[in-house]
Amino acid sequence: MTDPILQIDAVSKRFTRSPGVLLKGLDRLTGRDSSQTVHAVTDVSLSVPRGEVLGIVGESGCGKSTLGRIVSGIYTPSAGKVTLDGDPVARDSRGNVDKLTTRVQMIHQDPFASLNPRMKVGEIIAEGPRIHGLIPAKDVQSKVRALLEQVGLEGAYANRLPHQFSGGQRQRVAIARALAMQPELLVLDEAVASLDVSIQAQVLNLFMDLRKQLDLTALFISHDLSVVRHVCDRVAIMYLGRVVETAPANQLYEKPLHPYTSALFGSVPTLGTGRARFQPIKGEIPSPINPPKGCAFHPRCPLAGPRCRVEVPRVVNASSERSVACHIQDGGTGAENEAAA
Amino acid sequence: MPEVTMENTMVVPSAPPEETRAERLRNFWSDYCQSWVAVLALAVIAVLLFVSFGASLVSPQDPYDMAALDWLDAFLRPGTEGSGGYVHILGTDNAGRDMLSAIFYGLRTSLMIGLSAGALALLVGISVGLTAAYFGGRVEGLLMRIVDLQLSMPAILLALVLVAMLGQGISQIILALVVAQYAYFARTTHGAAKVERGKDYIEAARSTPLPTRRVLFRHLLPNVLPPLIVVATVQVASAIALEATLSFLGVGLPLTEPSLGSLISNGFKYIHSDRYWLSIYPGLALMVTVVAINLVGDQVRTVLDPRNSR
Numbered sequence: 001m002t003d004p005i006l007q008i009d010a011v012s013k014r015f016t017r018s019p020g021v022l023l024k025g026l027d028r029l030t031g032r033d034s035s036q037t038v039h040a041v042t043d044v045s046l047s048v049p050r051g052e053v054l055g056i057v058g059e060s061g062c063g064k065s066t067l068g069r070i071v072s073g074i075y076t077p078s079a080g081k082v083t084l085d086g087d088p089v090a091r092d093s094r095g096n097v098d099k100l101t102t103r104v105q106m107i108h109q110d111p112f113a114s115l116n117p118r119m120k121v122g123e124i125i126a127e128g129p130r131i132h133g134l135i136p137a138k139d140v141q142s143k144v145r146a147l148l149e150q151v152g153l154e155g156a157y158a159n160r161l162p163h164q165f166s167g168g169q170r171q172r173v174a175i176a177r178a179l180a181m182q183p184e185l186l187v188l189d190e191a192v193a194s195l196d197v198s199i200q201a202q203v204l205n206l207f208m209d210l211r212k213q214l215d216l217t218a219l220f221i222s223h224d225l226s227v228v229r230h231v232c233d234r235v236a237i238m239y240l241g242r243v244v245e246t247a248p249a250n251q252l253y254e255k256p257l258h259p260y261t262s263a264l265f266g267s268v269p270t271l272g273t274g275r276a277r278f279q280p281i282k283g284e285i286p287s288p289i290n291p292p293k294g295c296a297f298h299p300r301c302p303l304a305g306p307r308c309r310v311e312v313p314r315v316v317n318a319s320s321e322r323s324v325a326c327h328i329q330d331g332g333t334g335a336e337n338e339a340a341a
Numbered sequence: 342m343p344e345v346t347m348e349n350t351m352v353v354p355s356a357p358p359e360e361t362r363a364e365r366l367r368n369f370w371s372d373y374c375q376s377w378v379a380v381l382a383l384a385v386i387a388v389l390l391f392v393s394f395g396a397s398l399v400s401p402q403d404p405y406d407m408a409a410l411d412w413l414d415a416f417l418r419p420g421t422e423g424s425g426g427y428v429h430i431l432g433t434d435n436a437g438r439d440m441l442s443a444i445f446y447g448l449r450t451s452l453m454i455g456l457s458a459g460a461l462a463l464l465v466g467i468s469v470g471l472t473a474a475y476f477g478g479r480v481e482g483l484l485m486r487i488v489d490l491q492l493s494m495p496a497i498l499l500a501l502v503l504v505a506m507l508g509q510g511i512s513q514i515i516l517a518l519v520v521a522q523y524a525y526f527a528r529t530t531h532g533a534a535k536v537e538r539g540k541d542y543i544e545a546a547r548s549t550p551l552p553t554r555r556v557l558f559r560h561l562l563p564n565v566l567p568p569l570i571v572v573a574t575v576q577v578a579s580a581i582a583l584e585a586t587l588s589f590l591g592v593g594l595p596l597t598e599p600s601l602g603s604l605i606s607n608g609f610k611y612i613h614s615d616r617y618w619l620s621i622y623p624g625l626a627l628m629v630t631v632v633a634i635n636l637v638g639d640q641v642r643t644v645l646d647p648r649n650s651r
């Protein structure tokens with residue numbers, strides 16, 4: 001565990017929507033600021049050792065996909081940096097992202113959108129390695145066949161177009177495309193979320209097999225807690241752009257430390273006898289344009305105290321393997337003092 | 342791990358049978374044939390292409406050859422036999438030119454101008470639209486505002502000003518038409534490319550990473566082409582009409598290299614002296630051409646529209 005391949009170091013990503021020319025002029029006259037900033041990811045630090053699958057879990061809009069895109073070099077962080085074995089994954093040249101490495105590959109959520117509808121599957125898989133000279137030209141055909149077979153498709157499918165495949169098959173093609181680049185790190189962004197449950201299981205099993213065979217390191221982004229438990233070694237829970245808890249999967253599921261994590265587990269419907277007793281988290285996820293002061297979770301937190309409303313909790317190590325960002329684990333919420341006074 | 346691969350292969354349902362390019366083309370054709378009007382329009386276009394580009398083969402007279410013209414044949418009514426010893430089916434004009442031949446040659450000029458202006462405008466429009474949609478930001482703002490500005494003025498006005506500035510001649514007219522019309526292609530390309538740009542396959546290509554040029558031309562461009570084919574047909578028709586208008590207004594081509602517009606313009610002078618055939622027949626030819634091209638474009642749009650797919 002001392003050899004992190006991926007280092008995410010205090011990364012933040014803000015999206016600023018600048019107002020139009022007219023509004024800008026008006027702003028100058030009135031002294032207002034009409035630009036809106038979305039704080040998609042705030043001050044996230046994570047490190048992933050070689051061979052580990054790290055799950056990133058959170059509600060919709062918590063910034064987990066943005067984090068995945070930063071790691072794959074599609075976005076550049078507004079602050080902080082992402083390094084792979086010490087080298088940055090992307091460079092920012094005047095606002096345009098310049099991806100530096102082929103060593104990180106991404107698998108997208110929707111296999112109906114992530115494959116170019118006008119290219120044959122074989123071309124889709126072979127394009128990247130051919131351009132980057134990873135495979136000698138004469139071996140391209142056989143390599144494509146081998147990859148297709150590796151992901152459980154027939155080699156002869158190389159001449160077909162994406163629309164001739166089902167969702168699960170397309171996702172296999174997307175996996176083959178990513179593997180063709182011989183990546184050291186895979187980013188799976190909700191890679192099974194859009195598939196039927198039975199197909200999800202097939203694709204997940206494929207991923208697990210490939211992981212064993214190829215010793216893959218991966219960032220597994222998902223909102224599905226049971227899938228994450230099945231697949232991941234370690235899990236990071238995100239809320240409103242921040243990582244609130246990181247822990248090995250088995251420990252996290254046994255004993256969540258952060259109130260948000262507990263709430264997440266409480267909100268998963270379970271099949272049981274009698275009526276369902278799952279508890280949704282009260283309230284809506286706040287707007288990332290105007291996040292709450294202090295701990296972002298305090299408006300929905302059952303344990304929140306006065307300190308939570310003003311002070312952003314630090315990330316503290318709860319044990320050698322776990323860390324959590326909650327005042328309860330770091331000197332109390334202030335509610336105790338209030339009760340005493 | 343061969344057994345793992347086997348297990349995974351078995352549970353995957355087999356893909357539907359492969360559709361070859363020939364089959365897709367055949368499907369397209371059978372869809373196209375659903376409308377007999379469109380088939381007729383296509384046949385008309387084929388005939389028009391043949392008589393115009395084979396004008397020297399099918400027309401009874403070469404209207405460019407001043408020596409072949411006889412002043413005595415001027416203003417013959419349609420169906421009269423002239424000094425050449427053949428019947429002028431559509432009559433002759435003020436110089437004794439056979440109207441049928443003049444229309445064939447005029448059609449050739451008109452189609453040539455329309456097709457080359459359309460093709461060039463398509464190229465320019467695609468470049469502008471793709472650049473704007475792909476790079477976004479200030480580049481997009483600037484390019485698309487220029488396009489909006491142009492679309493807000495009538496194309497004919499712009500073309501008129503340009504021709505007046507550039508002078509007469511085929512290449513000047515083509516240039517004027519391209520400047521007046523590329524905006525339609527640019528906007529269509531921009532709209533379609535903006536949609537495709539946001540899709541994951543572009544992001545996947547960019548994050549591989551593939552060179553920008555490749556993402557633009559191998560991934561983005563092929564996926565925005567279908568709507569452009571439709572716009573292209575309509576724009577060719579309107580380029581022909583625009584050129585005719587320019588020639589009719591007297592800033593287009595001189596009568597020595599007649600286009601349909603200059604023929605109409607010339608004949609218009611005599612319409613009050615009961616010599617209707619000088620302008621009516623070239624006018625009909627122009628109308629048939631433009632309508633036929635538009636009908637074909639409409640049907641292509643209908644067939645390519647995914648909402649109509651079977």
